[in-house]
Amino acid sequence: MDGKLHAVIGAGTGVAVAQSIGMEPVETAVLMGAGIIAGLVPDLDTAGKLANKISLSHKMIQGFVRTTGILAGAYAWFGLSGYAMYIGLALGIFLLLIAPKFSQKLMLLISGVAVIAAGLAMSEIWVWLSGSYVAGAALVAHRSYTHSIIGLIFFAIIAFYVNERFAMEGLFWTLVLGYASHLLADMRFIPGNKRGIKLFLPFSQKGV
Numbered sequence: 499m500d501g502k503l504h505a506v507i508g509a510g511t512g513v514a515v516a517q518s519i520g521m522e523p524v525e526t527a528v529l530m531g532a533g534i535i536a537g538l539v540p541d542l543d544t545a546g547k548l549a550n551k552i553s554l555s556h557k558m559i560q561g562f563v564r565t566t567g568i569l570a571g572a573y574a575w576f577g578l579s580g581y582a583m584y585i586g587l588a589l590g591i592f593l594l595l596i597a598p599k600f601s602q603k604l605m606l607l608i609s610g611v612a613v614i615a616a617g618l619a620m621s622e623i624w625v626w627l628s629g630s631y632v633a634g635a636a637l638v639a640h641r642s643y644t645h646s647i648i649g650l651i652f653f654a655i656i657a658f659y660v661n662e663r664f665a666m667e668g669l670f671w672t673l674v675l676g677y678a679s680h681l682l683a684d685m686r687f688i689p690g691n692k693r694g695i696k697l698f699l700p701f702s703q704k705g706v
């Protein structure tokens with residue numbers, strides 16, 4: 499399903515939770531935001547817009563590595579001689595060759611690892627758990643583990659610690675139900691979803 503629809507359903511989930519516990523408009527808006535985030539998170543496993551937003555642009559990194567390679571090569575060619583020149587040229591060529599390898603998925607993985615490191619440094623469980631989720635999403639195939647019960651449980655653990663940290667009524671359930679709404683909306687019984695999701699990974703590959 500389309501990202502915009504997931505966002506709308508996630509927002510609706512947040513509003514519904516807020517309504518059910520009789521919240522004020524401001525808190526309702528916060529839960530709405532939390533619902534949108536939770537409703538979009540499972541698609542981090544796609545090389546898509548959301549993944550792009552939270553990771554450094556792979557195109558930018560590619561350009562940077564390529565430019566550095568050209569500069570290193572030029573510097574070696576014009577400024578160095580003998581061994582040093584060959585090493586400089588080899589380094590330049592090496593950088594040009596690896597530049598295209600900086601894919602969006604790799605940047606997402608690197609970003610996830612950076613968030614894990616930051617979370618560990620700050621001793622914030624929810625931060626490094628979120629980083630683990632992001633890094634994991636970068637490594638798995640689209641609509642696999644992030645769209646399974648295991649993914650939902652992992653996200654619920656993150657939601658638990660987010661709620662511990664920010665202690666807001668309805669936050670935990672908004673996050674969990676927002677995430678669950680995404681899985682539901684991607685299921686086969688919804689018209690337009692041909693593939694469905696592998697809800698029972700790793701125990702079953704069957705799409706539901």
Ligand SMILES: [Zn+2]
Nearest residue numbers: 499540541684
């Ligand atoms: Zn999805």
